[in-house]
Amino acid sequence: MARDQNHLPLEIQQTALLQLLTNSLVLSRTAPYLSCYDVLNLAATSRAFRYLIYQTPQVFRRLDLGNVKTAQFDVDAIDHGGETWRNVQVDENLTEDDFYSGPLRGIFYNLKRFDILRDVQVLTLDGLSVTAELIHDILIDPAFSVRILSIRDVKNLNNRKLRQALQYACRDSRPEGTPRLQGLYVFGPKEPTPGALIKEQSMSPSPTSPAAVAAAWNSKSQKALTASLAEEPEAWYERRGKQFPHRIDQEWASTLVACDGIIAFDAVLCTGPRHLNSPAWGKVNIEALNAAAASPASASIPHFQVATHSLGGCAGCGSAPEGWTTWGEDGHSRDRDTRRSSNIGKFPLLAPPPVHSSTLGAAMCPSGQSVRPHHPFANKAEKKKARFVPRCFDCIRDRYCTGCNQWWCETCYAGAGANSGPDQAHVIKSCWECGMNCKECIDTTQRMCKRCGGGYCLIHNEGSDLVACDWCVGRSRRFRELY
Ligand SMILES: [Zn+2]
Ligand SMILES: [Zn+2]
Ligand SMILES: [Zn+2]
Ligand SMILES: [Zn+2]
Numbered sequence: 373m374a375r376d377q378n379h380l381p382l383e384i385q386q387t388a389l390l391q392l393l394t395n396s397l398v399l400s401r402t403a404p405y406l407s408c409y410d411v412l413n414l415a416a417t418s419r420a421f422r423y424l425i426y427q428t429p430q431v432f433r434r435l436d437l438g439n440v441k442t443a444q445f446d447v448d449a450i451d452h453g454g455e456t457w458r459n460v461q462v463d464e465n466l467t468e469d470d471f472y473s474g475p476l477r478g479i480f481y482n483l484k485r486f487d488i489l490r491d492v493q494v495l496t497l498d499g500l501s502v503t504a505e506l507i508h509d510i511l512i513d514p515a516f517s518v519r520i521l522s523i524r525d526v527k528n529l530n531n532r533k534l535r536q537a538l539q540y541a542c543r544d545s546r547p548e549g550t551p552r553l554q555g556l557y558v559f560g561p562k563e564p565t566p567g568a569l570i571k572e573q574s575m576s577p578s579p580t581s582p583a584a585v586a587a588a589w590n591s592k593s594q595k596a597l598t599a600s601l602a603e604e605p606e607a608w609y610e611r612r613g614k615q616f617p618h619r620i621d622q623e624w625a626s627t628l629v630a631c632d633g634i635i636a637f638d639a640v641l642c643t644g645p646r647h648l649n650s651p652a653w654g655k656v657n658i659e660a661l662n663a664a665a666a667s668p669a670s671a672s673i674p675h676f677q678v679a680t681h682s683l684g685g686c687a688g689c690g691s692a693p694e695g696w697t698t699w700g701e702d703g704h705s706r707d708r709d710t711r712r713s714s715n716i717g718k719f720p721l722l723a724p725p726p727v728h729s730s731t732l733g734a735a736m737c738p739s740g741q742s743v744r745p746h747h748p749f750a751n752k753a754e755k756k757k758a759r760f761v762p763r764c765f766d767c768i769r770d771r772y773c774t775g776c777n778q779w780w781c782e783t784c785y786a787g788a789g790a791n792s793g794p795d796q797a798h799v800i801k802s803c804w805e806c807g808m809n810c811k812e813c814i815d816t817t818q819r820m821c822k823r824c825g826g827g828y829c830l831i832h833n834e835g836s837d838l839v840a841c842d843w844c845v846g847r848s849r850r851f852r853e854l855y
């Protein structure tokens with residue numbers, strides 16, 4: 373006879389769960405799906421659980437504070453003397469940093485007290501109040517062992533100070549073995565949180581029945597599984613075109629150069645032949661390109677620039693002057709500093725930050741590929757190459773169709789400005805809002821009005837139909853209404 377496990381005596385439930393979790397593989401596979409709160413709750417249920425959780429380093433290897441309520445920066449809570457604020461020493465010398473990083477510093481203080489902080493290798497602070505000073509401490513303070521850090525969509529962050537902290541951590545005279553940080557997610561958007569904030573997630577553990585904890589775990593891993601199945605195409609390797617919702621400050625380029633080979637980001641430098649870091653630097657006639665440029669903007673291009681677009685092969689030659697960025701192919705070492713790795717800076721970190729591993733390979737590896745491509749058992753023939761061409765917008769301005777992501781490289785096409793008439797141009801701007809489009813895209817979106825002969829866009833001239841422009845369609849409607 374099947375029996376509902378909730379009807380079993382409490383001691384048996386506890387013993388069964390304890391036996392299951394004593395298998396360290398089960399524990400380390402389950403823990404990443406839980407909040408800190410759930411884990412500490414479980415630890416508080418009995419001495420055995422407490423021992424198990426605090427003595428297994430993998431339990432806190434990955435820590436996501438993004439959905440922990442205490443980590444939220446809430447001015448009201450501070451004004452009313454909320455619990456959050458009590459973690460921080462309040463005095464008249466309070467700095468702006470103390471103020472905005474107060475909630476997180478309080479949590480880190482507690483984690484250090486429980487001796488958990490040093491186990492944390494993948495730390496997610498997405499959407500929280502995170503100051504540059506706090507990140508500086510995570511980079512420098514030996515109490516932290518964070519290897520992969522995510523600070524996407526954070527608040528109160530001074531980007532200039534953050535860039536300085538990163539450049540300082542990667543300076544040539546840095547101590548051996550530092551920084552421990554190897555990967556930083558900062559440019560992309562944070563993952564949408566499934567459902568609302570999980571209520572009452574404080575860092576102080578309170579006892580709950582193991583059955584309740586187990587039920588919560590089960591539903592969470594189910595959700596995580598559903599979410600991962602509904603994944604959209606992989607950034608960079610599969611999803612072509614624009615990669616970021618926001619503009620990236622030009623100043624970031626020199627930070628990526630300074631951190632090259634030491635800290636990887638969720639973006640890479642543009643490899644276009646007009647940049648100093650390009651494998652094709654010096655191989656393309658830049659003077660001719662500049663002379664042919666349609667606008668002054670496409671003639672002056674910075675030495676280094678963060679790539680914002682992922683492209684496939686050029687529509688003309690199928691490749692790019694600089695070649696592809698192909699997963700598994702080693703990067704060229706651009707630096708004589710042997711403490712720099714050639715893959716860090718070549719491949720972007722992929723979202724979300726890894727769940728079951730804290731290695732950089734896992735954070736960069738495209739889905740369906742192996743983390744160690746040269747593994748003897750990896751079947752190379754069967755696998756489709758995961759590759760892309762990373763470009764900044766300046767490098768594709770006159771040679772890229774925003775409609776279908778087709779583009780023409782510098783060797784195949786000088787640019788829209790080089791051609792005598794629109795007939796020879798691969799991309800032209802026929803609708804202001806559509807931007808530069810190729811002939812096929814223009815054929816599907818642009819029409820000539822059968823009544824007035826004017827041009828219109830099916831997407832952006834709202835109210836137009838397949839034969840007439842919005843103005844003529846509106847006029848005939850008004851005419852019918854009058855008579
Ligand atoms: Zn080409
Ligand atoms: Zn570029
Ligand atoms: Zn197109
Ligand atoms: Zn349009």
Ligand SMILES: [Zn+2]
Pocket residue numbers: 821822823824825826840841842843844845
């Ligand atoms: Zn018309």
